[in-house]
Amino acid sequence: MTTLAIKPVPQTAEDFTSHPDFADVSRTVRTAPPRYRNEMGKYSIHRASTCVSCGKCVDICQHGVHVRPTGYRQVIRPFDYKCIGPDCGKTGRFCITNCPQHALSLDENPVFKTLGDYRWTPDLLASNWYMAETGRQPPRHLESQVGNSGGGFDRLRFVFPDTIPSGLRREDISTELLLNKRKNDSRPKIKIDVPWYGGGMSFGSTNIRAQLGKVRAAKAWNTFSCTGEGGYPERFIPYKDYMITQVATGLFGVREETIQRARIVEFKYAQGAKPGLGGHLLGDKNTPAVAAMREAVVGTSLFSPFPFHSVYSIEDHKKHLDWIAHVNRTALLSAKVSTPNDVEMVAVGSYCAGAHIVHMDGSYGGTGAAPNIAKKNIAMPIEYAISNVHQFLVAEGVRDEITLIVSGGIRNPWDIAKAIAMGADGIVIGTAELVSLGCIRCGCCESGRGCARGICTTDPELLQLLTVEWCTQRLVNLHAAFRECLVDILYRLGLESVAALRGRTDLLMHLDYENDRGKK
Amino acid sequence: MPAKYHIQTQPTPPRIRPEGKLGIVDWREDCSGCHNCVKKGCVYGLYRDEADALRDEVGYLDYIYQCKGCLTCVQNCTKNILTRVVNPEYERLGDNYYNPDIVLTTWFQAETGGVPVSGCGYGGPFSGEGFDSMWTDMSEIVRPTRDGIHGREYINTGVDIGRKLGRLSFEDMELRETPPPRIQSPLPLMFDNIAQHWAHVPVVSAVVKAATDLGLLALVSPDGIANLGTGANSPVVPLMDDKAAAPDGRFADSAMVVIQDSDRVAETVAAWKRENAQRIVAVRLASGKAAAARVQWLARQGVDVVNVVFDKHGRELDSAKPRHMRDAIREVHAALVKDCVRDEITVIASGGIALPEHMAKAIICGADLVTVDIPLILAMDCRLCGECERGEQCSVNLAGIDEQYAVRRLVNLMGSWHSQLLEMLGAMGIREARRLRGEVGRCMFFEDLERAAFGRIFGKRKEGRDGHQS
Numbered sequence: 001m002t003t004l005a006i007k008p009v010p011q012t013a014e015d016f017t018s019h020p021d022f023a024d025v026s027r028t029v030r031t032a033p034p035r036y037r038n039e040m041g042k043y044s045i046h047r048a049s050t051c052v053s054c055g056k057c058v059d060i061c062q063h064g065v066h067v068r069p070t071g072y073r074q075v076i077r078p079f080d081y082k083c084i085g086p087d088c089g090k091t092g093r094f095c096i097t098n099c100p101q102h103a104l105s106l107d108e109n110p111v112f113k114t115l116g117d118y119r120w121t122p123d124l125l126a127s128n129w130y131m132a133e134t135g136r137q138p139p140r141h142l143e144s145q146v147g148n149s150g151g152g153f154d155r156l157r158f159v160f161p162d163t164i165p166s167g168l169r170r171e172d173i174s175t176e177l178l179l180n181k182r183k184n185d186s187r188p189k190i191k192i193d194v195p196w197y198g199g200g201m202s203f204g205s206t207n208i209r210a211q212l213g214k215v216r217a218a219k220a221w222n223t224f225s226c227t228g229e230g231g232y233p234e235r236f237i238p239y240k241d242y243m244i245t246q247v248a249t250g251l252f253g254v255r256e257e258t259i260q261r262a263r264i265v266e267f268k269y270a271q272g273a274k275p276g277l278g279g280h281l282l283g284d285k286n287t288p289a290v291a292a293m294r295e296a297v298v299g300t301s302l303f304s305p306f307p308f309h310s311v312y313s314i315e316d317h318k319k320h321l322d323w324i325a326h327v328n329r330t331a332l333l334s335a336k337v338s339t340p341n342d343v344e345m346v347a348v349g350s351y352c353a354g355a356h357i358v359h360m361d362g363s364y365g366g367t368g369a370a371p372n373i374a375k376k377n378i379a380m381p382i383e384y385a386i387s388n389v390h391q392f393l394v395a396e397g398v399r400d401e402i403t404l405i406v407s408g409g410i411r412n413p414w415d416i417a418k419a420i421a422m423g424a425d426g427i428v429i430g431t432a433e434l435v436s437l438g439c440i441r442c443g444c445c446e447s448g449r450g451c452a453r454g455i456c457t458t459d460p461e462l463l464q465l466l467t468v469e470w471c472t473q474r475l476v477n478l479h480a481a482f483r484e485c486l487v488d489i490l491y492r493l494g495l496e497s498v499a500a501l502r503g504r505t506d507l508l509m510h511l512d513y514e515n516d517r518g519k520k
Numbered sequence: 521m522p523a524k525y526h527i528q529t530q531p532t533p534p535r536i537r538p539e540g541k542l543g544i545v546d547w548r549e550d551c552s553g554c555h556n557c558v559k560k561g562c563v564y565g566l567y568r569d570e571a572d573a574l575r576d577e578v579g580y581l582d583y584i585y586q587c588k589g590c591l592t593c594v595q596n597c598t599k600n601i602l603t604r605v606v607n608p609e610y611e612r613l614g615d616n617y618y619n620p621d622i623v624l625t626t627w628f629q630a631e632t633g634g635v636p637v638s639g640c641g642y643g644g645p646f647s648g649e650g651f652d653s654m655w656t657d658m659s660e661i662v663r664p665t666r667d668g669i670h671g672r673e674y675i676n677t678g679v680d681i682g683r684k685l686g687r688l689s690f691e692d693m694e695l696r697e698t699p700p701p702r703i704q705s706p707l708p709l710m711f712d713n714i715a716q717h718w719a720h721v722p723v724v725s726a727v728v729k730a731a732t733d734l735g736l737l738a739l740v741s742p743d744g745i746a747n748l749g750t751g752a753n754s755p756v757v758p759l760m761d762d763k764a765a766a767p768d769g770r771f772a773d774s775a776m777v778v779i780q781d782s783d784r785v786a787e788t789v790a791a792w793k794r795e796n797a798q799r800i801v802a803v804r805l806a807s808g809k810a811a812a813a814r815v816q817w818l819a820r821q822g823v824d825v826v827n828v829v830f831d832k833h834g835r836e837l838d839s840a841k842p843r844h845m846r847d848a849i850r851e852v853h854a855a856l857v858k859d860c861v862r863d864e865i866t867v868i869a870s871g872g873i874a875l876p877e878h879m880a881k882a883i884i885c886g887a888d889l890v891t892v893d894i895p896l897i898l899a900m901d902c903r904l905c906g907e908c909e910r911g912e913q914c915s916v917n918l919a920g921i922d923e924q925y926a927v928r929r930l931v932n933l934m935g936s937w938h939s940q941l942l943e944m945l946g947a948m949g950i951r952e953a954r955r956l957r958g959e960v961g962r963c964m965f966f967e968d969l970e971r972a973a974f975g976r977i978f979g980k981r982k983e984g985r986d987g988h989q990s
Contacts, residue, residue, distance in 0.1 A: 036595035077600070111594060111604045114542065117643030151646025269660055273641060276658030276947025306946075307660070341657045341964055363655065364646075369639040372625070373940045376642050377877045378947045379658050380964050387973040409641060431641055444588040445639025452563040452590035456639065462563070505977045513978035 023238035025472060027220040029135030029480045032473040034081075035438060035465070041081025042126060042141065044109040045095070051075070051103040057095040063088075066095060080109070081126075084141045118149045119364065120431070120441055124411055131481030132436035132474040137488070138481075145414040152383035153415045155511045160492045173487045174497035177426045179264070179403050180332050180356045187332055187356070190263060192426075193222040194483050195498045196416060199407060199430030200246045200268065200336075202228030203253070204281050204290035204302075205368055205445075206456050207463050208235065210437055213471020215239040220472075221479045226266060226428075229279060229304060231293035232258040244334070247324065249278060250304030252294040259327045266334040266359065267320060269307055272408035273366020275338035275379035279304035280369075282446055287458045318353035325354065332356040339363060339385040339408070344392035351393070351402045359428060360385050362408025367430045367456070369446035382408040383422070390423020390503055413485035423503045436478045437471055524674060525706045527734065527935035529633025532928040534901055536916055538627055539609045541620070542589040547601040558593040558602070567593075614904045617833040622874050623898055626933065630899035633932035635939050650834055650844035650872070651881045653966035659949035675945050676952045677938060679708045679889050681737070681776065681866050682800045683824040700824065701798045703737065703775055707938060708883055708953045711738040712870055712891035713759045717908040720919040721747050726926030727896060731755035733927065734934055739778060739891065742770070759804070764788070767795035774799065778827055781805035781814070786821050800824045802868065807848050808838025812855040815867070819856060825866040828852060828887075832894060834872020845872055846885055853886020853958050862958070876940040886958045899929040 045065065053074045057066040063082045068075045085106065088094045096106050115122040127144030131137070138144035146154045177195040180187055198214045205228065212235060215225040219242040226244040227236070231253015236243050245262035247254050249269075259265055270276060281290075281302040291298040311317050321333050334357035335350040337343070347358045362382025366375065386406050393399040406419050407428035416427045435441070438453050450457030454465025486498065495501055509515045559567035566586050587604075594602045613620040625636050647653045682702035689696045711727050713719075724744045731738035732755050739759040740748065748756060758771045763782040771777060772795055779788055781803050792801045802825035803818055805811060815826050828849065829837060836842035849869050856862040869887035873879055874895060882890045898904070901916045908914045945953065948962045956962070970981065 038595045038597065038600045040591070040595070111591070114589070114604050114606050118645050119641070119643050149644075149646040154646065270658065276949075277943055337660050338658060340660055341961070342660075346660045364642040366641045367639065369637050371940065371943055372636045372638055372642075373875075373877050374943060374947065375638075376644060377881075378656050378944065380655050380969055381646065384964075384969045384973040387977065391976075434640070439640065440589075440591055441640045441643065442589045442591070443638030443640050443643070444590060446637055447564070447588060449563060451639075452588065452592050508977070510974055510978040512982055513974060514980045514982060516979040517977065 023216075023219075025216045025220045025476070027476055027480065029477050030473055032133055032470060032477055034129060034133060035470065039079070039081035039129075040112055040115060040126070040440075041083060041109055042112050042122070043080055043083045043085045044107050045078040045080040045083055046105045046107070047075075047078060048103040048105070050101045051099075052101055054100060056098060056100060057104065060093040060098055061095055062091070062093055078104075084139055087141050115440060117441065119147045119409060120411060120435070121147050125435055125440065128412065128432060128435045128478070129438075132478045135477035135480040135484075137485050144412060147411065152381055153409070153411075153418050156383075156418045157509050157511065158417070158421070158489065158493065158507055159509050161494055163494075164491065165494045168491065168494060168496060170487050170491050172496065173490050174499070175483055175486055175490075177403075177498065179426075181403050181425075182356055182401050185356070187330055188263070190332060192224065194479060195420065195425070195486075196427040196429050196482070197223045197244070197405075198225035198433055199367065199428045200226035200228035200244070200266070201367055201430065201456075202230030202246075202281075203233050203293055204230040204285055204287075204458060207451075207454055207458075207466055208233060209463065209466040209468045210434075210455050210471050212236075212468045213437070213466075213475050214433060215243055216468070216472040217475030217479055218242040220476050221483075223479075224264060227253075227258075229253075229268065230281075230290065232261070233293060237261070246336075248304055249306060249308050250294075250302065252296070252302065252304070256327060259324060259331070262328065262331055264332045264334055264357070265324045265328060266336055266357075267308075267324075268336045269311075270338035270361070270379075271336070271366060271368070272338055272361035272363050272379070272382070273368050274370035274374045275340070275361075275363055276306060277371065277374055277378075278306040285450060285458045290458055314349040314353060317349065321354045334359055334405070336361060339379045339382060341380075343380075343385050344389050347389045347393060347402075347404070348396055348398065351398050355402070357403045357405055358389075359405040359407065360389065361428075362406065365408030365410070365431065367434055367445075382406050382410070382419070386419055386422040386424050387505075394503075413482045413489065416482070417486060417489045417501065418508065420498060420501045421504050421508050423505075425499075425502060433475060433478070436474045437466065525677060525735075525938070527633070527931060527938050529932045529935035530928060531632055532925065532932055533631060534627065535922070535925060536901055538901070539613060539624075539903070540587060540607055541610045541624060542587045543605055543607045544587055544593060545603045545605050547603070550599050550601045552599050554598050556598070558596045558598075561596070562593060563590065564588055612903075612905075617872065618874055618894060618898070618904055623904065625875070626895050626898040627901070629936035630929040630933045633935040635936060635943065647966050650846050651878050654846065654881055654884075655964045655969075656877075656880065656884070656944055656948055657962045657964065658947040674951070675942050676954070677708060677941055677945070678704055678706050679953055680704055681825060681868075681889070683822070683866070684864050686861075686864055701775070701800050703800060705737060705889060706735045707934065707941070708889040708956075709873070709879055709937075710736060710757070710868065710889065710891045711896060712893035713739040713741050714744070714893070714897065718897050718902070718918060719744055720921075722921050722923045722926065723897075723900065723918055724748065726900070726921070726923045726930065728754075728756055729923065730927045730930035730934070733931055736934070737776065745771070757802075767792050769795070772796055776800040776802065776825075778802040778804050778825075781818075785818070785823075789821075789823060802827050802866075804829060804870075806837040807845070807871075808836050810838070811836075811848065812851045815852050815865075816855045816859055816861075819859065819861045819865045823865065825868060827868040827870060827891070830869065830871030832871055834878070845869055845882060849882060849885040849887050850960070856886075857958070876937040877944065879937065880941055880944045880956065881963070883953065883956045884959055884963045888954075888957055895933060896930060899933045900926050 058068045065078050065083045096104050112122050116125050123143040127138030127142040175194050176191050179190045218225040219239050224244050227246050229248035240261045244264040244266050245258050246266045283299050283301045288298050333355045335355045336359040337346050339362050350358045363379040403425045405426045406424040445456045449459040454462045594604050610620050613623040680702050683700040728738050737757050738755050739757050757776045759778045763780045789801045803823050804827040807828050807830045830845045834845040866888045869882045870891040873890045873892050879890050
């Protein structure tokens with residue numbers, strides 16, 4: 001008889017302090033199935049009552065749609081979210097045509113069509129879920145590269161050369177990113193293994209288990225996650241080397257020790273979800289734990305003002321950075337800004353003030369609840385800002401001394417590659433992480449008790465919908481799949497590192513342009 | 521400093537069953553009646569309303585409107601018998617400009633008076649026609665206003681209507697010229713005349729009442745006014761339909777009147793001024809290719825206010841190839857600036873103002889203020905089904921609307937628009953709506969951004985690719 005080793009799942013702060021090994025996490029991909037009974041896929045398969053449970057479908061399906069668990073006589077309800085649809089007909093292993101009883105029928109899933117929006121199409125959501133489940137590139141029946149927004153990344157394509165340099169091997173391609181590019185700088189030359197890190201989502205707005213999953217996956221992949229504005233819960237301490245401390249305008253939960261703990265400290269001047277507006281944590285989400293962390297009164301709405309009331313000039317910004325540089329002698333300094341008209345000047349100003357990283361957050365992204373009018377209208381989309389800022393920094397002669405990180409609507413590895421080719425060094429992802437945890441972008445983060453899917457909530461009951469282990473594995477898988485796709489793109493472009501892709505606009509084309517550069 | 525302008529809103533649920541975007545279809549014949557029914561677990565408690573409605577046979581199935589589409593019930597149901605669908609009635613709402621999203625968000629604003637908020641970034645098209653191809657700026661570090669709608673500092677949304685003197689001149693320490701009459705509006709908008717097919721007495725009366733409560737002006741046709749009282753302090757501005765309409769004493773004490781442009785407009789304006797010298801006379805003209813030159817001419821004639829009218833979708837009226845207000849109003853504004861008379865005349869833009877962002881963007885393009893028409897009707901539950909225009913019976917019984925209810929919905933709508941305008945002004949670092957006029961430096965246009973970011977990399981933009989989502 002086999003004894004099942006039940007591995008306790010760390011859930012409370014005590015678990016972490018009593019078992020330091022909980023903080024161990026590996027980047028091994030393990031299947032992490034979605035957590036709902038009826039998962040959403042592009043197709044639905046119906047099994048009629050004429051089925052005789054012969055098991056033929058179980059034998060031929062390569063995608064795990066049809067399953068008969070060991071010891072069972074009947075085939076269980078199809079996992080149709082894994083089905084690749086009519087294309088399967090070409091493989092000769094199509095359950096629909098091979099069923100001796102003609103008991104199976106295939107149709108498009110009507111719910112699938114109601115998912116998503118212009119930017120995150122149903123296909124993009126499903127391909128993200130596939131990556132989070134399997135850690136592999138999405139299947140071909142899903143349009144996993146572009147959305148349907150009609151502009152920006154969705155109209156950019158790579159131009160792949162006909163031949164690949166001989167001797168280039170996928171396993172040799174480097175995806176490392178150096179975060180401190182400053183010459184004559186005594187601070188550590190921090191490198192991360194993938195050219196992206198996780199965006200800030202505050203304690204109070206996001207389920208702590210999702211946050212822990214984020215930072216654990218960041219540790220596994222030697223990259224970073226960010227505290228957001230809500231303070232630094234003790235449960236993050238085991239992962240302090242992979243957690244960015246954010247200093248935002250409300251200064252909620254910012255203490256000397258939280259600054260000293262971090263390898264990167266990020267100043268949040270603005271955020272893409274609501275550029276030019278402050279943050280707002282609804283009173284309902286301000287539970288005793290959140291209030292204690294933020295040193296506020298339970299149940300009151302908490303406003304982060306805009307902007308920093310201590311910063312009204314680039315000189316003030318320098319004073320701010322100097323303050324942190326003094327408190328923590330080894331941390332890298334990052335300035336997170338949005339994308340106004342003069343974003344180039346802001347970027348170069350940040351460089352002059354001593355920042356190592358300029359993080360631009362474009363207007364279409366963001367994870368937090370924000371006024372619709374702000375999300376749609378205020379500040380420019382990130383696609384424009386990347387190109388403008390990169391060119392400007394090059395012209396100023398400081399491009400190689402500063403790390404340009406961008407975010408705001410970057411959904412998948414193709415967007416990452418395009419952003420880097422436009423001139424960014426690295427990326428911050430936020431929504432993609434939430435989607436991999438089961439977010440369907442219904443946008444109701446602020447309604448009622450918070451996110452009905454348990455991701456962005458502080459409701460004690462809804463918190464239980466996630467486990468730290470599951471979140472970690474989904475995100476580890478997502479990072480793995482992202483990296484695999486990125487390496488594949490680099491390989492097809494004939495590049496040996498992601499750093500070599502930066503600013504290579506010659507490898508891009510825009511579907512709405514003549515692409516006649518160089519032709520006179 | 522004057523008291524802060526504040527709009528007191530109060531929740532006003534719709535009087536008839538509204539359409540929602542998403543609904544849950546429930547194939548009950550397959551239900552196994554299990555004890556862990558997902559309906560009990562709805563985070564928003566919507567099925568409770570369904571149960572009440574079915575048991576008591578009262579009320580409407582509110583849950584169809586309220587479903588947030590979180591999919592929790594659909595994905596957890598033991599037998600997978602629930603399906604989420606997009607409500608076909610929702611897809612039929614409005615038209616291609618006033619799309620279902622705009623109709624729904626207008627209803628939300630009229631119901632709650634709040635700012636529509638959602639999470640997870642923006643999900644719409646990259647850009648679009650007209651106002652959707654411009655973004656407003658924000659100021660990263662330095663800005664004079666703070667904290668948006670929650671702030672302690674004062675952002676003034678008021679504007680002036682009327683002619684202003686180019687300069688003040690004095691003689692013996694006295695003003696040589698008396699400043700012309702001027703009206704202050706606390707928001708940069710006026711209520712436009714309600715189109716004939718909607719202009720039932722309670723509707724017009726509610727519009728006027730709401731304008732009174734809010735301190736705004738309302739354009740009303742003489743027929744509409746016949747049923748209403750008018751006085752010097754009344755918000756009613758007679759909108760004369762007839763080009764040759766001469767003053768006949770009916771509106772002698774109204775503070776402002778709008779007349780139609782015509783060949784003899786100078787004489788008509790003079791006639792109205794003779795009747796009441798303290799009255800502001802606005803000239804309403806159709807937008808089109810010749811509009812900018814015409815406005816220049818009117819300004820030179822000393823007209824107080826011009827009202828440039830676009831169609832209900834914000835497109836030029838008098839043009840074979842109509843441009844959007846975005847471009848046409850910029851041309852008008854630039855022509856007046858060139859003539860050095862921009863500050864002397866007030867420009868009101870009408871047509872196609874569907875959302876508060878349109879109001880801000882029209883002002884950035886050069887209007888002093890805008891008029892709002894269709895959103896007012898939407899706030900009164902209209903679905904823009906067009907049945908009334910075809911002479912059929914109104915499906916939401918606009919004629920029978922309760923005046924007090926309609927007023928509350930309009931006040932809520934304006935409360936929401938006011939808050940959203942403050943958000944935009946706050947982000948831009950602009951302290952006054954007056955200073956926003958013509959501030960194109962505080963916005964970014966699609967074509968400029970494309971040229972700067974992509975043009976220099978990818979060359980010429982293809983013909984016909986205007987970046988609009990088809």
